[in-house]
Amino acid sequence: MTSPSPLPAEFDLIARHFRPLAGPGALGLRDDAALLMPPPGRELVLTVDAMVAGVHFLPDDPPDLVGRKLLRVNLSDLAAKGAAPLAYLMTVSAPRGTPDAWFAGFAAGLAQDQATFGVSLLGGDTTSTPGPLSLSLTIIGHVAPGTAVHRTGAQPGNSIWVTGTIGDGALGLQAARGRVADPTGHLLGRYRLPRPRIGLPIAGIASASMDVSDGLVQDLGHICRASDVGAVLLADSVPLSEPARAAGPDWFITCLTGGDDYEVLMAVPPDREPALRSAAEAADIPVTRVGHFTSGPAEVMVRRTSGESLALDKGGWSHF
Amino acid sequence: MTSPSPLPAEFDLIARHFRPLAGPGALGLRDDAALLMPPPGRELVLTVDAMVAGVHFLPDDPPDLVGRKLLRVNLSDLAAKGAAPLAYLMTVSAPRGTPDAWFAGFAAGLAQDQATFGVSLLGGDTTSTPGPLSLSLTIIGHVAPGTAVHRTGAQPGNSIWVTGTIGDGALGLQAARGRVADPTGHLLGRYRLPRPRIGLPIAGIASASMDVSDGLVQDLGHICRASDVGAVLLADSVPLSEPARAAGPDWFITCLTGGDDYEVLMAVPPDREPALRSAAEAADIPVTRVGHFTSGPAEVMVRRTSGESLALDKGGWSHF
Numbered sequence: 066m067t068s069p070s071p072l073p074a075e076f077d078l079i080a081r082h083f084r085p086l087a088g089p090g091a092l093g094l095r096d097d098a099a100l101l102m103p104p105p106g107r108e109l110v111l112t113v114d115a116m117v118a119g120v121h122f123l124p125d126d127p128p129d130l131v132g133r134k135l136l137r138v139n140l141s142d143l144a145a146k147g148a149a150p151l152a153y154l155m156t157v158s159a160p161r162g163t164p165d166a167w168f169a170g171f172a173a174g175l176a177q178d179q180a181t182f183g184v185s186l187l188g189g190d191t192t193s194t195p196g197p198l199s200l201s202l203t204i205i206g207h208v209a210p211g212t213a214v215h216r217t218g219a220q221p222g223n224s225i226w227v228t229g230t231i232g233d234g235a236l237g238l239q240a241a242r243g244r245v246a247d248p249t250g251h252l253l254g255r256y257r258l259p260r261p262r263i264g265l266p267i268a269g270i271a272s273a274s275m276d277v278s279d280g281l282v283q284d285l286g287h288i289c290r291a292s293d294v295g296a297v298l299l300a301d302s303v304p305l306s307e308p309a310r311a312a313g314p315d316w317f318i319t320c321l322t323g324g325d326d327y328e329v330l331m332a333v334p335p336d337r338e339p340a341l342r343s344a345a346e347a348a349d350i351p352v353t354r355v356g357h358f359t360s361g362p363a364e365v366m367v368r369r370t371s372g373e374s375l376a377l378d379k380g381g382w383s384h385f
Numbered sequence: 386m387t388s389p390s391p392l393p394a395e396f397d398l399i400a401r402h403f404r405p406l407a408g409p410g411a412l413g414l415r416d417d418a419a420l421l422m423p424p425p426g427r428e429l430v431l432t433v434d435a436m437v438a439g440v441h442f443l444p445d446d447p448p449d450l451v452g453r454k455l456l457r458v459n460l461s462d463l464a465a466k467g468a469a470p471l472a473y474l475m476t477v478s479a480p481r482g483t484p485d486a487w488f489a490g491f492a493a494g495l496a497q498d499q500a501t502f503g504v505s506l507l508g509g510d511t512t513s514t515p516g517p518l519s520l521s522l523t524i525i526g527h528v529a530p531g532t533a534v535h536r537t538g539a540q541p542g543n544s545i546w547v548t549g550t551i552g553d554g555a556l557g558l559q560a561a562r563g564r565v566a567d568p569t570g571h572l573l574g575r576y577r578l579p580r581p582r583i584g585l586p587i588a589g590i591a592s593a594s595m596d597v598s599d600g601l602v603q604d605l606g607h608i609c610r611a612s613d614v615g616a617v618l619l620a621d622s623v624p625l626s627e628p629a630r631a632a633g634p635d636w637f638i639t640c641l642t643g644g645d646d647y648e649v650l651m652a653v654p655p656d657r658e659p660a661l662r663s664a665a666e667a668a669d670i671p672v673t674r675v676g677h678f679t680s681g682p683a684e685v686m687v688r689r690t691s692g693e694s695l696a697l698d699k700g701g702w703s704h705f
Contacts, residue, residue: 095611096536097462097595098432098526103423111507112418113523115476117514142417156435156521187431194437196516201476203433203523206418216416275417291415 078165079191082172088152088185099188101152107207110148114138118197122257123241128167129174130257131200136178138278139204140261141327145276146213147268148206152187156201158194182263212268219273219292219332221360226271226341226352228262228328230306231281235323236316245316251308259327264348267329270337277326284330286365292332295361301370304353318375321367332358398485399511402492408472408505419508421472427527430468434458438517442577443561448487449494450577451520456498458598459524460581461647465596466533467588468526472507476521478514502583532588539593539612539652541680546591546661546672548582548648550626551601555643556636565636571628579647584668590660591651600642604650605685612652615681621690624673638695641687652678 079094087093090100103109116135118124126134136153143150159168179185184204237256240247247253267274273292277284282298289296300321309320333341338354345352356368367375399414407413410420423429436455438444446454456473463470479487499505504524557576560567567573587594593612597604602618609616620641629640653661658674665672676688687695 092535095607096466098430098466098468098533100533101429101431102530103429109421109423110418111421111474111525113474113476113508113510113521115478115510115512115519115521117478117512117516117519119515120513146416146418148418154431154433154523156433158435158437158519188433190433190435190521192435192437193440194516194519195439196437196514196519199435199437199478199514199516199519201433201435201510201521203474205431210422213418213420215412287415 075191078168082168083186083189086172086175086179086186088187090152091185091187094189099154101187101205104207106210108210108213110143110146110206110208110213111203112139112142113201113203114142115199115201117199124197126257128170129177132171132174133178133258135200135202136175136184137259137261138327139202140182140263141259141276141278143204143206144262144265145274145329146208147266147274148208148213150182150184150204150206150263152185153202153204154188155186156190156192158192158199160195160198161193163198208268214267214271214274216273216275216288216291219288219294219358220334221294221358223272223332223334223358224338224354225285225296225298225356225358226331226333226354227277227281227304228265228350228352229260230304230309231277231326231328232309232320232323233306234259234325234327235319236309236312238325239319245312247308249308251306256325259325261327262329262350265329265350266344267331270340270344271331271333273332275330277328277330279324280322281326281330282322282365282367288330288332289363289365293363295359295363296356296365297359298356298365298367300367300375302353302355304351395511398488402488403506403509406492406495406499406506408507410472411505411507414509419474421507421525424527426530428530428533430463430466430526430528430533431523432459432462433521433523434462435519435521437519444517446577448490449497452491452494453498453578455520455522456495456504457579457581458647459522460502460583461579461596461598463524463526464582464585465594465649466528467586467594468528468533470502470504470524470526470583472505473522473524474508475506476510476512478512478519480515480518481513483518528588534587534591534594536593536595536608536611539608539614539678540654541614541678543592543652543654543678544658544674545605545616545618545676545678546651546653546674547597547601547624548585548670548672549580550624550629551597551646551648552629552640552643553626554579554645554647555639556629556632558645559639565632567628569628571626576645579645581647582649582670585649585670586664586668587649587651590657590664591653593652595650597646597648597650599644601646601650602642602685602687608650608652609683609685613683615679615683616676616685617679618676618685618687620687620695622673622675624671
């Protein structure tokens with residue numbers, strides 16, 4: 066319901082910033098649709114995430130990091146299914162007056178991560194919005210048919226594993242608000258720039274998997290409900306970074322329940338733990354055992370080494 | 386940067402409204418990603434469009450029509466490539482406090498059109514936003530390899546054809562503003578609910594094609610630039626609906642340059658015109674010849690039968 070404005074024109078903006086990101090089949094972003102010949106005999110894995118300024122990232126976050134985070138939160142979902150990335154489509158709804166430099170930085174960040182992760186832009190749509198910057202990205206990956214790791218396969222007796230460290234992203238958001246000290250910038254860095262665990266070959270190793278985006282306890286609860294198993298999370302086994310430890314015990318619950326980890330959470334049968342360790346070492350991705358699944362009700366028991374139990378099953382992010 | 390609120394919980398909302406839309410491979414929307422085994426030997430066709438309340442639709446538009454429009458603007462892109470629809474992924478960023486009935490109506494509209502067009506929901510993401518309702522939909526279709534109709538194939542001497550009638554959508558928006566009379570509601574109906582021309586088999590018939598979404602003149606210019614040909618648009622041949630004619634000559638330019646037509650614009654070699662007519666008749670889709678392509682510069686000449694030329698090459702919608 067707004068009037069056209071002459072400059073910078075939508076198509077010029079696409080040509081300058083997004084066309085250089087276009088890969089095979091994107092037709093230079095000059096057509097109504099893109100073409101994709103799926104890799105022969107492979108099953109496609111698809112996921113989509115939206116990011117809104119002020120909800121999923123800070124409005125003054127550097128635009129290259131916003132672009133990279135948008136791509137990486139989706140790559141993280143592929144990683145948690147054991148999929149290899151292929152291509153993506155994206156929508157950008159930006160306020161009028163968004164500086165050209167913002168688009169340039171955003172595209173530069175995408176270009177950097179396209180090279181890192183071996184994906185390219187397949188198509189997109191750029192529109193104006195009277196609201197905050199709103200982004201959406203659909204990513205396409207692929208797996209050998211039938212090998213994608215679901216959330217549903219966890220069995221009682223499987224152990225619970227996570228990659229990397231937990232809580233840095235949530236503490237990074239608190240650091241941005243000045244509530245947590247972050248002298249090295251590690252925490253804010255983890256909030257702004259997830260590290261998707263692409264390259265960890267979990268097919269045939271993990272019986273269930275998902276990425277940790279809404280908080281470890283809540284996401285573990287998702288696996289419990291999907292697999293109809295209980296979980297005992299050994300809180301003191303959860304790997305924390307040095308900066309997260311330095312934040313002190315008052316922030317420990319935030320680490321367990323905050324979001325934005327983008328690590329992989331797995332159920333692993335005992336006889337496959339050696340395979341996980343080997344695969345993780347080969348991929349240079351740290352993995353830690355943090356508990357086990359039970360035949361109990363589909364909920365998460367959080368236990369301290371002191372024997373204390375924490376009631377955190379509902380902990381985690383919900384948009385509504 | 387907003388706080389979680391308990392109800393209606395995000396996951397409950399997804400379960401009630403969106404899970405019933407989930408098709409094969411969507412894993413009940415209970416996983417990080419969806420699976421899609423591409424139809425053997427077919428090439429995929431992918432496109433994405435964003436829609437923002439107050440920009441692409443009226444904030445008080447009925448939610449079922451918003452859902453259907455979101456799906457249909459994307460189906461229209463597939464139709465213009467000659468592709469058959471398969472599945473879609475969607476993001477919904479909604480203001481907190483969006484009534485549950487809005488989501489119910491939105492999902493009901495999607496369900497209705499899923500049945501009409503033979504597509505299903507493959508995945509999605511639902512988030513909150515401090516801004517207006519923002520939607521994004523990625524659709525996946527398929528074609529026989531190499532048969533997708535591009536924008537680049539128009540040749541001098543090809544004729545220009547459009548499906549349906551032009552200008553109703555743009556006049557419908559004016560009708561909603563009370564500027565154009567719309568006693569039957571036809572115009573507003575066309576604005577709110579596009580009719581994607583799925584089922585018109587243009588492969589092997591059209592040498593170039595796109596859907597008309599940003600205005601006939603501007604979109605014809607896109608084909609000219611992509612194909613490096615000129616175009617003569619015979620303005621008085623452009624098919625108008627009865628309500629559009631009734632709006633009077635003052636609105637004629639709006640019909641030619643307004644957006645939201647979602648008709649198919651094609652370049653057709655003369656020897657394939659009979660095939661187009663037959664195919665269109667079989668599909669019960671009206672088609673009209675509205676001009677021809679030339680070897681002139683890549684721009685659109687708009688001619689009246691009076692001989693008058695209209696300089697409208699820049700006419701049409703731009704977001705920036």
